Amino acid sequence: MAPTPLAPLSAAILVAAFLISVAPASASSWALALKTGSTAEAQAQPAPPAPASASAACVSSTVAKVTVTWSAVVHATTYTIYKSTTTSTGSYSSTATGVTTTTWTSGTLTTGNYYFKVAAYVGSKWLGAQSAATAESTIATNSCVQP
Amino acid sequence: MSVTGLVRTSGSLHASGKRSGSRARWTRKTKVVSAVAGALLAGGGAYAATNWAVGLAGGSSGEAQSATVSNLTISAVATPAAANVMYPGGNGDVVLTISNPNSFPVTVTGVNLPTNTTYAAGYTTSGLSTAQTGCSSSTSDVIWNYSTTTSGSSHNLTTAVTVAPSGQPGNPLTVTLTNDASMTVAAPSACENTFFSMPALTGVTASGGAATATTSPATDSWTS
Numbered sequence: 001m002a003p004t005p006l007a008p009l010s011a012a013i014l015v016a017a018f019l020i021s022v023a024p025a026s027a028s029s030w031a032l033a034l035k036t037g038s039t040a041e042a043q044a045q046p047a048p049p050a051p052a053s054a055s056a057a058c059v060s061s062t063v064a065k066v067t068v069t070w071s072a073v074v075h076a077t078t079y080t081i082y083k084s085t086t087t088s089t090g091s092y093s094s095t096a097t098g099v100t101t102t103t104w105t106s107g108t109l110t111t112g113n114y115y116f117k118v119a120a121y122v123g124s125k126w127l128g129a130q131s132a133a134t135a136e137s138t139i140a141t142n143s144c145v146q147p
Numbered sequence: 148m149s150v151t152g153l154v155r156t157s158g159s160l161h162a163s164g165k166r167s168g169s170r171a172r173w174t175r176k177t178k179v180v181s182a183v184a185g186a187l188l189a190g191g192g193a194y195a196a197t198n199w200a201v202g203l204a205g206g207s208s209g210e211a212q213s214a215t216v217s218n219l220t221i222s223a224v225a226t227p228a229a230a231n232v233m234y235p236g237g238n239g240d241v242v243l244t245i246s247n248p249n250s251f252p253v254t255v256t257g258v259n260l261p262t263n264t265t266y267a268a269g270y271t272t273s274g275l276s277t278a279q280t281g282c283s284s285s286t287s288d289v290i291w292n293y294s295t296t297t298s299g300s301s302h303n304l305t306t307a308v309t310v311a312p313s314g315q316p317g318n319p320l321t322v323t324l325t326n327d328a329s330m331t332v333a334a335p336s337a338c339e340n341t342f343f344s345m346p347a348l349t350g351v352t353a354s355g356g357a358a359t360a361t362t363s364p365a366t367d368s369w370t371s
Contacts, residue, residue, distance in 0.1 A: 039344045040243035041223035041273065042289065042328035043232045046340040075234045077332070123235020123332045126339060 018113060048073050048120040048128025051102075056116050056134035058107060058144035066137045066144065067105045073120035073128065079104070080127070082117040088133040092117055109139040201212045219253060219310075219353065220246040223344055225273035226320055231325065233343075236332035238292050241345055246319040247310035252358045254309040258369065259301050259350035263294040267328070267343035275344050281337025288334040289343050292327045293371060302369035311360035321364040 051070040059065040068081060079099040082092035083106075092115075096104055106114075114137045117130040138145040224244045233239030247253045267289040269282030293302055311317035328345060330338070 039223035039230070039275070039347070040221065040241045040242045040324070041225060041275065042239050042267065042343045043229045043273070044239070044269075044289070044330060044334075044338050044341045044343065045232045045234045047336070075237060077236065123330075123334055125333060125336045126235055127336065144237055 045075070045122075048076060048122045048126055050129040051079065051118045051120055051131045054116065054118050054134050055113070056137045056146065058137065058146045061144060062142055063144060064109045064139045064144055065106050066109065066116070066139075066146075067103060068116045068118065068134060069103045070118045070131060072102050073122075075122045076120040076128075077123055078121045080119050080121065082119070082130060084115040084117075084133070085112045087137040088115045088136070090115070092130070109144075111140055113138050150253055177186060198209070205258075219248075219351070220244075220319075221348065221351075222319075223275055225342075227296050229323070233289065233328055235288075235330055235334045237330060238326040239247070239328045240326065241324040241328045242321065244319040244321045245308070245310050245326070248313050249355070250312050251355050252309050252312055252360055253353050254307050254351045254358050255304065255351050256307040256347050257301055257303040257352040259299045259352075260291045260294040261346045261349055262296055262298045263290050264296070265294070265298075265346040266269040266290060267345045269338050269341040269343055271341070273342045279312070279337060279341045282336055282341050284346070287334055287338050287341075287343065288331040289345075290329050290331075291340070291345065291370060292329040301352070302371065304367050306367055308361045308365055308367055309358040315360065317360035317363050319363070320361055323364065323366045325366060325368040327368055 013014050027057045051073050053138050054068065054070040056066050059067055070079070073079075078097065078101075079102070080094055081096040081099060083095045084090040095106070095116075116134040116137075117132070119130045120128045122128070136147060138147070190364060202246045211233045222244045224242050229240035229242055231238075231240045266287045268284040269279035269287050269289070271279050308320060308322055309317075310320045321352065328343065
Protein backbone atom coordinates (compact mmCIF):
# COMPACT_ATOMS: atom_id res chain seq x y z
CA MET A 1 0.00 0.00 0.00
CA ALA A 2 1.53 3.28 -1.05
CA PRO A 3 2.04 5.84 1.72
CA THR A 4 -0.44 8.62 1.78
CA PRO A 5 0.55 12.27 2.09
CA LEU A 6 -0.81 12.37 5.62
CA ALA A 7 1.22 9.43 6.96
CA PRO A 8 4.47 11.33 7.69
CA LEU A 9 2.54 14.08 9.39
CA SER A 10 0.58 11.75 11.58
CA ALA A 11 3.73 9.85 12.52
CA ALA A 12 5.46 13.04 13.49
CA ILE A 13 2.52 14.10 15.59
CA LEU A 14 2.46 10.76 17.31
CA VAL A 15 6.15 11.02 18.15
CA ALA A 16 5.66 14.52 19.47
CA ALA A 17 2.69 13.43 21.49
CA PHE A 18 4.67 10.64 23.07
CA LEU A 19 7.58 12.89 23.92
CA ILE A 20 5.29 15.44 25.51
CA SER A 21 3.44 12.77 27.42
CA VAL A 22 6.58 11.55 29.15
CA ALA A 23 7.70 15.10 29.83
CA PRO A 24 6.09 15.23 33.28
CA ALA A 25 8.54 12.63 34.50
CA SER A 26 11.46 14.61 33.23
CA ALA A 27 10.56 18.25 33.63
CA SER A 28 7.71 18.61 36.05
CA SER A 29 7.43 20.25 39.44
CA TRP A 30 5.48 18.97 42.39
CA ALA A 31 4.36 20.38 45.65
CA LEU A 32 4.46 17.42 47.96
CA ALA A 33 2.60 17.02 51.21
CA LEU A 34 4.45 14.79 53.60
CA LYS A 35 3.20 12.06 55.85
CA THR A 36 2.87 13.05 59.47
CA GLY A 37 5.67 11.50 61.38
CA SER A 38 8.41 12.17 58.91
CA THR A 39 11.42 12.95 61.01
CA ALA A 40 14.78 14.56 60.99
CA GLU A 41 17.23 14.59 63.81
CA ALA A 42 18.86 17.39 65.75
CA GLN A 43 20.74 17.46 69.00
CA ALA A 44 21.22 19.76 71.95
CA GLN A 45 24.41 20.30 73.83
CA PRO A 46 24.98 18.99 77.34
CA ALA A 47 24.58 21.15 80.40
CA PRO A 48 27.01 24.06 80.53
CA PRO A 49 30.40 23.13 81.93
CA ALA A 50 31.73 24.66 85.10
CA PRO A 51 33.71 27.82 84.53
CA ALA A 52 37.42 27.19 84.69
CA SER A 53 40.08 29.17 86.51
CA ALA A 54 37.89 30.86 89.07
CA SER A 55 39.97 33.00 91.37
CA ALA A 56 39.48 35.74 93.91
CA ALA A 57 41.60 38.78 94.66
CA CYS A 58 41.30 41.65 97.06
CA VAL A 59 40.35 44.92 95.49
CA SER A 60 42.99 46.37 97.77
CA SER A 61 44.44 45.55 101.11
CA THR A 62 42.45 48.35 102.73
CA VAL A 63 39.07 47.67 101.16
CA ALA A 64 36.78 44.88 102.30
CA LYS A 65 35.87 43.82 98.80
CA VAL A 66 36.87 40.91 96.61
CA THR A 67 36.95 40.59 92.86
CA VAL A 68 36.24 37.17 91.40
CA THR A 69 37.28 36.28 87.86
CA TRP A 70 36.83 33.16 85.75
CA SER A 71 37.09 31.87 82.21
CA ALA A 72 34.15 32.29 79.88
CA VAL A 73 31.83 29.39 79.13
CA VAL A 74 30.80 28.97 75.50
CA HIS A 75 27.26 30.20 74.84
CA ALA A 76 26.87 31.40 78.43
CA THR A 77 24.17 33.97 78.88
CA THR A 78 24.86 34.94 82.48
CA TYR A 79 26.81 33.76 85.49
CA THR A 80 25.82 33.21 89.07
CA ILE A 81 28.27 33.72 91.93
CA TYR A 82 28.10 31.68 95.11
CA LYS A 83 29.89 32.26 98.38
CA SER A 84 30.71 30.31 101.48
CA THR A 85 31.88 31.71 104.80
CA THR A 86 32.77 28.42 106.37
CA THR A 87 35.16 26.27 104.38
CA SER A 88 35.92 25.72 100.72
CA THR A 89 33.80 22.61 100.84
CA GLY A 90 31.10 24.15 102.95
CA SER A 91 27.65 25.28 102.01
CA TYR A 92 27.44 27.89 99.26
CA SER A 93 24.64 30.33 98.63
CA SER A 94 23.97 32.57 95.67
CA THR A 95 25.36 36.05 96.15
CA ALA A 96 25.05 37.49 92.66
CA THR A 97 23.02 36.56 89.59
CA GLY A 98 22.74 37.77 86.04
CA VAL A 99 26.41 38.65 85.73
CA THR A 100 27.17 39.04 82.05
CA THR A 101 30.94 39.43 82.22
CA THR A 102 33.68 37.15 83.53
CA THR A 103 34.52 39.31 86.51
CA TRP A 104 32.52 40.36 89.51
CA THR A 105 33.33 42.52 92.52
CA SER A 106 31.59 42.02 95.78
CA GLY A 107 30.05 44.67 97.92
CA THR A 108 31.67 45.52 101.22
CA LEU A 109 32.08 42.28 103.09
CA THR A 110 31.84 41.69 106.80
CA THR A 111 34.66 40.17 108.76
CA GLY A 112 35.31 36.52 107.96
CA ASN A 113 36.74 34.08 105.52
CA TYR A 114 35.21 33.85 102.07
CA TYR A 115 35.22 31.30 99.28
CA PHE A 116 33.52 31.74 95.93
CA LYS A 117 32.25 29.54 93.14
CA VAL A 118 30.80 30.45 89.76
CA ALA A 119 28.26 28.75 87.50
CA ALA A 120 27.08 29.59 84.00
CA TYR A 121 23.59 29.87 82.62
CA VAL A 122 22.99 29.10 78.98
CA GLY A 123 19.65 30.56 78.11
CA SER A 124 17.40 31.29 81.04
CA LYS A 125 17.08 27.78 82.47
CA TRP A 126 20.22 25.77 81.78
CA LEU A 127 22.45 26.14 84.81
CA GLY A 128 25.83 24.47 84.66
CA ALA A 129 27.96 23.00 87.36
CA GLN A 130 29.73 25.21 89.85
CA SER A 131 33.39 25.94 89.44
CA ALA A 132 36.06 24.93 91.87
CA ALA A 133 36.21 27.16 94.93
CA THR A 134 38.44 30.16 94.93
CA ALA A 135 41.21 30.42 97.44
CA GLU A 136 40.31 31.84 100.81
CA SER A 137 39.87 35.58 101.10
CA THR A 138 40.09 36.98 104.61
CA ILE A 139 38.20 40.12 105.42
CA ALA A 140 38.81 42.22 108.51
CA THR A 141 37.77 45.71 109.34
CA ASN A 142 38.75 47.82 106.38
CA SER A 143 41.16 45.23 105.16
CA CYS A 144 41.38 42.28 102.81
CA VAL A 145 43.99 39.60 102.78
CA GLN A 146 44.46 37.11 100.02
CA PRO A 147 46.88 34.42 101.20
CA MET B 148 7.17 10.22 54.97
CA SER B 149 5.16 8.66 52.30
CA VAL B 150 3.52 10.51 49.55
CA THR B 151 0.54 9.07 47.84
CA GLY B 152 -2.88 9.87 46.57
CA LEU B 153 -2.34 12.36 43.85
CA VAL B 154 -4.71 15.26 43.79
CA ARG B 155 -4.79 17.24 40.64
CA THR B 156 -4.78 20.97 41.21
CA SER B 157 -5.11 22.10 37.62
CA GLY B 158 -5.68 20.69 34.22
CA SER B 159 -6.49 17.08 33.54
CA LEU B 160 -4.71 13.98 34.68
CA HIS B 161 -2.67 12.32 32.01
CA ALA B 162 -2.79 8.61 32.55
CA SER B 163 0.15 7.33 30.60
CA GLY B 164 2.55 7.90 27.80
CA LYS B 165 2.20 4.34 26.61
CA ARG B 166 0.79 3.55 23.26
CA SER B 167 -1.89 1.04 22.66
CA GLY B 168 -0.78 -2.53 22.11
CA SER B 169 -3.33 -3.10 19.39
CA ARG B 170 -1.87 -4.34 16.16
CA ALA B 171 -4.98 -3.55 14.19
CA ARG B 172 -4.31 -1.80 10.97
CA TRP B 173 -5.31 1.84 11.19
CA THR B 174 -6.95 3.75 8.46
CA ARG B 175 -5.49 7.04 7.40
CA LYS B 176 -8.36 8.87 9.01
CA THR B 177 -7.92 6.97 12.23
CA LYS B 178 -4.25 7.82 12.31
CA VAL B 179 -4.86 11.50 11.92
CA VAL B 180 -7.60 11.63 14.50
CA SER B 181 -5.56 9.60 16.96
CA ALA B 182 -2.50 11.72 16.48
CA VAL B 183 -4.35 14.94 17.09
CA ALA B 184 -6.14 13.51 20.10
CA GLY B 185 -2.89 12.17 21.48
CA ALA B 186 -1.17 15.47 21.14
CA LEU B 187 -4.00 17.25 22.91
CA LEU B 188 -4.06 14.74 25.74
CA ALA B 189 -0.33 14.82 26.09
CA GLY B 190 -0.28 18.57 26.20
CA GLY B 191 -2.92 18.54 28.85
CA GLY B 192 -0.94 16.03 30.84
CA ALA B 193 2.18 18.09 30.73
CA TYR B 194 0.30 21.10 31.97
CA ALA B 195 -1.40 19.22 34.74
CA ALA B 196 1.83 17.71 35.96
CA THR B 197 3.44 21.03 36.68
CA ASN B 198 1.61 21.49 39.92
CA TRP B 199 0.67 18.49 41.99
CA ALA B 200 -0.62 18.45 45.48
CA VAL B 201 -0.14 15.03 46.96
CA GLY B 202 -2.50 13.82 49.62
CA LEU B 203 -1.61 11.76 52.64
CA ALA B 204 -2.04 8.03 52.69
CA GLY B 205 0.51 6.47 54.92
CA GLY B 206 2.46 3.56 53.65
CA SER B 207 0.84 3.03 50.31
CA SER B 208 2.61 3.63 47.07
CA GLY B 209 1.78 5.93 44.27
CA GLU B 210 0.36 5.14 40.91
CA ALA B 211 2.40 4.06 37.93
CA GLN B 212 1.59 7.08 35.90
CA SER B 213 4.01 9.20 34.03
CA ALA B 214 3.53 12.25 36.25
CA THR B 215 3.40 10.48 39.59
CA VAL B 216 6.06 10.74 42.24
CA SER B 217 5.62 8.16 44.92
CA ASN B 218 6.75 7.52 48.44
CA LEU B 219 9.51 10.04 48.73
CA THR B 220 10.59 9.40 52.30
CA ILE B 221 12.35 11.61 54.79
CA SER B 222 13.82 9.92 57.83
CA ALA B 223 15.87 10.87 60.84
CA VAL B 224 19.41 9.59 60.81
CA ALA B 225 22.01 9.45 63.52
CA THR B 226 25.05 9.36 61.27
CA PRO B 227 26.73 11.65 60.65
CA ALA B 228 26.04 13.22 64.01
CA ALA B 229 25.27 16.87 64.02
CA ALA B 230 28.54 18.70 64.39
CA ASN B 231 26.76 21.85 65.36
CA VAL B 232 24.37 21.20 68.23
CA MET B 233 21.70 23.45 69.66
CA TYR B 234 21.67 25.37 72.89
CA PRO B 235 19.12 27.78 74.36
CA GLY B 236 19.02 30.80 72.14
CA GLY B 237 21.06 29.07 69.46
CA ASN B 238 20.71 26.98 66.32
CA GLY B 239 21.92 23.54 65.38
CA ASP B 240 22.23 21.18 62.47
CA VAL B 241 19.55 18.75 61.39
CA VAL B 242 20.37 15.45 59.75
CA LEU B 243 17.97 13.47 57.58
CA THR B 244 17.81 11.05 54.70
CA ILE B 245 15.64 11.29 51.64
CA SER B 246 14.68 8.09 49.85
CA ASN B 247 13.35 8.10 46.33
CA PRO B 248 11.55 4.94 45.20
CA ASN B 249 10.92 6.26 41.74
CA SER B 250 12.71 5.21 38.60
CA PHE B 251 13.79 8.75 37.88
CA PRO B 252 15.76 11.32 39.87
CA VAL B 253 13.83 13.70 42.07
CA THR B 254 15.23 17.12 42.82
CA VAL B 255 14.11 18.83 46.02
CA THR B 256 14.35 22.59 45.87
CA GLY B 257 12.51 23.70 48.97
CA VAL B 258 10.58 22.77 52.06
CA ASN B 259 7.41 23.82 53.79
CA LEU B 260 7.63 24.18 57.53
CA PRO B 261 5.13 23.73 60.35
CA THR B 262 4.44 26.66 62.63
CA ASN B 263 6.99 28.04 65.03
CA THR B 264 4.93 26.74 67.91
CA THR B 265 5.25 23.15 66.75
CA TYR B 266 8.02 21.74 68.90
CA ALA B 267 10.32 18.79 68.42
CA ALA B 268 10.11 15.85 70.77
CA GLY B 269 13.17 15.03 72.82
CA TYR B 270 14.77 11.61 73.22
CA THR B 271 17.59 10.29 75.32
CA THR B 272 19.56 8.74 72.47
CA SER B 273 20.07 9.21 68.77
CA GLY B 274 17.89 6.20 68.18
CA LEU B 275 14.94 8.41 69.12
CA SER B 276 13.34 5.55 71.00
CA THR B 277 13.19 6.67 74.63
CA ALA B 278 11.47 9.95 75.40
CA GLN B 279 13.37 12.51 77.40
CA THR B 280 11.32 13.32 80.47
CA GLY B 281 10.36 16.98 80.59
CA CYS B 282 11.46 17.61 77.02
CA SER B 283 8.47 16.70 74.90
CA SER B 284 6.84 18.17 71.84
CA SER B 285 4.83 20.29 74.27
CA THR B 286 7.77 21.72 76.17
CA SER B 287 11.04 21.48 74.24
CA ASP B 288 10.99 24.89 72.58
CA VAL B 289 12.86 23.35 69.66
CA ILE B 290 11.56 24.42 66.28
CA TRP B 291 12.61 24.62 62.66
CA ASN B 292 14.64 27.72 62.10
CA TYR B 293 12.83 30.39 60.08
CA SER B 294 9.46 28.81 60.70
CA THR B 295 6.67 31.30 61.17
CA THR B 296 3.26 31.55 62.74
CA THR B 297 1.85 30.19 59.50
CA SER B 298 1.90 26.48 58.79
CA GLY B 299 3.37 25.61 55.42
CA SER B 300 5.70 28.55 55.04
CA SER B 301 7.97 27.95 52.06
CA HIS B 302 11.75 28.01 52.27
CA ASN B 303 14.16 27.44 49.43
CA LEU B 304 17.21 25.27 49.88
CA THR B 305 20.47 27.06 49.27
CA THR B 306 21.34 24.31 46.81
CA ALA B 307 18.79 21.95 45.30
CA VAL B 308 19.48 18.31 46.11
CA THR B 309 18.79 15.51 43.66
CA VAL B 310 18.00 12.05 44.92
CA ALA B 311 19.05 9.32 42.52
CA PRO B 312 16.54 6.81 41.15
CA SER B 313 15.75 3.79 43.21
CA GLY B 314 18.63 1.38 43.62
CA GLN B 315 21.30 3.76 42.47
CA PRO B 316 24.14 5.40 44.42
CA GLY B 317 23.02 8.51 46.21
CA ASN B 318 19.67 7.02 47.19
CA PRO B 319 18.93 7.38 50.00
CA LEU B 320 20.55 10.76 50.24
CA THR B 321 21.80 11.89 53.62
CA VAL B 322 21.64 15.64 54.11
CA THR B 323 22.86 17.81 56.96
CA LEU B 324 20.89 21.01 57.16
CA THR B 325 23.16 23.58 58.72
CA ASN B 326 21.65 25.61 61.54
CA ASP B 327 18.08 24.79 60.54
CA ALA B 328 16.98 23.75 64.02
CA SER B 329 16.49 26.39 66.67
CA MET B 330 16.07 26.31 70.42
CA THR B 331 14.55 29.24 72.24
CA VAL B 332 16.35 30.89 75.10
CA ALA B 333 13.75 29.54 77.52
CA ALA B 334 14.19 25.85 76.65
CA PRO B 335 13.87 23.71 79.76
CA SER B 336 16.93 22.21 81.36
CA ALA B 337 15.38 18.80 80.81
CA CYS B 338 16.39 19.22 77.18
CA GLU B 339 20.08 19.25 77.94
CA ASN B 340 22.06 16.69 75.98
CA THR B 341 18.96 15.57 74.15
CA PHE B 342 18.27 14.24 70.66
CA PHE B 343 15.28 15.61 68.83
CA SER B 344 12.85 14.31 66.31
CA MET B 345 12.07 17.45 64.40
CA PRO B 346 8.44 18.32 63.66
CA ALA B 347 7.16 16.89 60.39
CA LEU B 348 7.65 19.07 57.39
CA THR B 349 4.34 20.01 55.85
CA GLY B 350 5.64 19.64 52.33
CA VAL B 351 8.49 19.89 49.91
CA THR B 352 8.88 21.31 46.45
CA ALA B 353 10.36 18.86 44.03
CA SER B 354 10.81 18.20 40.37
CA GLY B 355 11.47 15.02 38.48
CA GLY B 356 13.64 14.18 35.55
CA ALA B 357 17.17 14.16 34.31
CA ALA B 358 19.58 15.60 36.83
CA THR B 359 22.86 14.60 38.34
CA ALA B 360 22.35 12.91 41.69
CA THR B 361 23.76 14.67 44.71
CA THR B 362 26.57 12.79 46.39
CA SER B 363 25.68 11.48 49.83
CA PRO B 364 26.24 12.78 52.45
CA ALA B 365 25.48 16.35 51.48
CA THR B 366 25.25 19.63 53.32
CA ASP B 367 22.55 22.16 52.66
CA SER B 368 20.31 24.66 54.42
CA TRP B 369 17.69 27.29 54.08
CA THR B 370 18.68 30.69 55.33
CA SER B 371 15.50 32.68 55.28
